[in-house]
């Protein structure tokens with residue numbers, strides 16, 4: 001089992017999650033973060049910290065595609081352990097639907 005980052009993180013990217021993860025397993029894309037499923041120790045600490053409610057345990061149904069996306073991009077994007085600045089329009093983007101189709105960027109973030 002692992003936790004995964006989903007849709008709601010895209011263009012919200014508040015990054016509260018990176019500060020609490022005991023094993024630093026978050027990776028940064030241009031406009032979302034992902035978790036490395038091989039490094040996550042399933043502690044669950046990050047889940048309630050996410051203001052966008054974007055983090056879920058992969059034991060919930062329907063998250064297979066997100067598990068795949070977290071696995072793929074955590075291998076390509078840089079590690080992030082320090083909270084940066086959220087996008088200026090993060091609050092407006094919170095809860096917007098179909099973000100994966102409309103806004104997902106495969107580009108890496110700058111990491112920290």
Ligand code: SF4
Pocket residue numbers: 005008009010012013014015016017018032033049050051052053054055
């Ligand atoms: S706290 Fe939530 S919205 Fe912010 S970066 Fe982490 S997963 Fe994304």
Ligand code: SF4
Pocket residue numbers: 003020021022023024025026035039040041042043044045046047
């Ligand atoms: S569940 Fe724990 S180990 Fe996994 S990403 Fe969240 S804080 Fe890190």
